[in-house]
Amino acid sequence: MPFSQCGSLVPRIGDENVVATAWERFLQDRPWSGGGVRDVVLDSWQRCRSEAVDPALRSAPGAASERLRQLQWQNRDLCAAARPVLDGLRDILRECGTLIMLCDQSGTIIDLNGETRARSAGEDINLATGGCWSEAVIGTNAIGTAIATAAPVQIYASEHFCMDVKRWTCAAAPILDPLARTLLGVVDVSGVKESFHGHTLALVMAAAKQIEGELARHDGLLHGRLLARAIDDFSRYASDCVVLFDHRGRVVKTTGSVQSAREQHGVRLPFEIGGQVPGLNLAQPELDRRQQRPEWLRPEWQRLIRDEDGELGTLLVIPLGAARRPPAPSSVKPAAAPEETDPFAEIIGSSESLRMAKSRARRIAPLDLPVLLLGETGAGKELFARAVHRSGSRPGGPFVAVNCGALTRELLASELFGYSEGAFTGARKGGLPGKFEQADGGTLFLDEIGEMPLDMQPHLLRVLQDGIVVRLGDTRERKVAVRIVAATNRDLLAEVEAGRFREDLFHRLCVVSLKLPALRERPGDIEAVIAHLNERLAGKYGCPPKQLSPGAREALLRYRWPGNIRELQNVFEAMFALSEGEAIDDSLLPPHIAADMLAAPPAAALPALPGRLEDLEQEAIQLAISRANGNLSRAARALGIARSTLYVKLAAIKDGAAAR
CATH class of the missing domain: 3.30.450 (Beta-Lactamase)
Known part of the structure; x- marks a missing residue:
């Protein structure tokens, strides 16, 4: 063995220079027999090498704010159980200049507390809420190494794998599910290396056990209620x-x-x-x-x-x-609704153009032929691709998606076809299968196929014709059985005529095609999409659905949505997340949509009739029903009344017309 190991649970400050020298030799793949490197550290370095972690990384990657909120919601039981324990730990370490963190099972920090100066220093390396400290992305550190080993660990200074983390010291302990004994998360205490103390590891280990005890108590209460409700069904x-x-x-x-x-x-x-x-x-x-x-x-x-x-x-x-x-x-x-068994149920809307697209997709799905989806960016091409896959002959197979326009030529080649060990600098040990191999027995979704570089297209054509993949740097042929669903927002025939897309590849991909309508072509579906997003985001953020003010609703219904469903989803989620209380008002509209509303001519909602109030009410009801394409439930929601009330008013209108 080129490196000698030692097995101490707590690092020794006196070994820092020895460890630093050993790390440098490890990166150069030069033998080291000087000792001083703990087993847990050397094993972690070797995992970092196998995962091709860059030791020059300056900070950990971070989760988007929406993703962070979702993780906090999904781990709400863990957060609730940990909060009093972490508060107690903070009181103990108040003068130590450290950060106290709770991470989920992937190593993402979902709660953080600590001294202000330590927080400021931690932000430099994204040791902050939302930072991901998995070994595979930021190398040896207490959080990631505790997850990798499922054991408590303390990492000091030069023992870290990435250069800019070496000024820190950290101690972490895993939190295990009290029932299944699987990993739920990690509790960690970190500070600059001058704050090191050997007792920190004991503190986080005790904290993890306290959190597990609180989770067990909480589970016991819930399971008691659960069993009381279900006990008769075991006899039934x-x-x-x-x-x-x-x-x-x-x-x-x-x-x-x-x-x-x-x-x-x-x-x-x-x-x-x-x-x-x-x-x-x-x-x-x-x-x-x-x-x-x-x-x-x-x-x-x-x-x-x-x-x-x-x-x-x-x-x-x-x-x-x-x-x-x-x-x-x-x-x-009952937990299942009929629409859950319909793969196309997630595509919201009842307009004629969307209904026809769904109908054609259902006929195409069982044919096991290549499909080309045509539509603007954000029109729901991947949603249709997934529905076609689940309605096809191999719904249990994998669905693998790759964006052909988001990668360089070299990265796209390795993504699609895979590579062998040593194919290029930084290639993973043992090589890596490409998307074709990963999708074997299922569906490969090639999004933005019109963006694929011209010199890559013959390689794709060969795989489609022969069903054979050869990894980069390899000679072995691998047989794959994959259904291709491609998508583009370009006019591929025009691209063929311009010489930017191969005609033979076009004909191979476009055995059957499906045109998806833009959102502006089915404005009657916008309200249904908003209602669906409202329900889904309520579940995501753990709150009731929110009411839209009339002005906000009108602006969203009028806007032309050049980015289609994706743009509507992003805009509505931002408004939902930023709103306070139970309502979403006009002030949360993005500036360009608010300006569009102000610039638009007055809506033909209520003509300025000098007649009676009931005449104006009748006009409003008829307009709402028209906008909802005859769907009375949506019309009632738009009017802000119950459906039963709408039925009563419609009956009164009918009776009044008959009397006249």
Whole structure:
């Protein structure tokens, strides 16, 4: 072994220069027999090398603010359990100039407290809320190394892998799920290296145990309520396999034969208490749960269990013997709606142009032919591609997406075809499969195909013709079976005529095509999309849906949305996140949309009739129904009244017309 190791739990300050020399020789791949490098540190350096971590990295990457809020919401139980413990730790370390952090299981900092000067110094390397400190992205550090080893660790100064982190010292301990014993997060204390003290490791280890104890107490209370609600159902379905999951998708109780469920229905359930099924984790957004839901998990088997305080968990009733669908018990609610089984249900709207696009996509999906999606940026091409995949002949296969316009020629080649070990400087040890290999048995979505460099196109054409991939730097041929769905916002025929796109590749990709309407071509769908986004963001941010002021609603309905659904989604989420309370008002409109509203001619909403109030009301109702394409529920929402009230008013209008 070129490096000698030593196994101490706490680093020694006196070894700093020795470790620094060893690190330099390690980077140069030169042997070192001087000792002084702890086992845990050397093992971490070797993992960093295998992950091609750049030792010159100046700071950790950071999560976007929206993503950070989502992580904090998904880890709200962990945050709540940790808060009093971390407050106590802060009081102990008040004069030490350190930062106290809580991270999720990926190493992203979701809560941070500490002394102001330490915070300012930490921001230089993104040791701040939202910073990601996984070993794979920022090298050896206490947070990432504790995750990699699932053990407490203290890292001092030169033991860090990346240069600009070497002025820091940190101690971290993993927080484990008290039921499943899987990693939930990490508690960490960090400071500049002068703040090092050996007792810090003991403090974070004690803090992690306290947090685990608080989580266990909280779980015990919730599981008691859950079992009380579900106990009758275990007797009701005594001849079936019944599995009770808590709100995080962990197995709490089972009855019946899981083995029989496996044999009859292909069920792949964890046998042990605490085993988790990600698709049943109610802490995650519904869209994420749906994407993680295993193929064997049928919607009709699931029942949500709730009480007056909210959702407690999921009851899974798997019929054994004569497969029957169990009736919904009184204490539970069906978890699946009919639209969840329709892959196109996530594409919101009922306009004629969208309905025709969906209808054609449904006919195309089972044919297993290459598909070319045509539409403007943000029109929902990837959403259609995913729906075509899930409606096709291999819905259980992988769906892999790559943006051909977002990568350089060299990166795109390695992304699509993969590379072998030593193919280029920095190539990962053992090589890496490309997107074609990753999508084998499923669908490869080539977004922005019109942006692909001309000299790359023959290589793509060969794979499409022969179904054979050769990695960069390799000679071995690998057979792949992949369905291609491509997408572009360009006129590819014009690109062919201009010599920027190969005609033979165009004909290979465009076996069948599907034109997606722009949002401005289906204005009647805008309100339905807004309602859908409102519900989804309410789940994401953990709050009720918000009311739009009339002015804000009118501005969003009038705007032409050149960026289509993507632009509407981004604008509405920003307004939703920035709003205070339960309403979104005109002041939150982006300046360009507010200016567009002011510049527009007055809406033809209510003609200036000198008639009675009821005549004006009738005009408003008719206009709302027209804008909603006859959908009375949407019309009622636009008018700010209940649907039942709208029915009453329509009946009165009808009676009045008959009397005249």
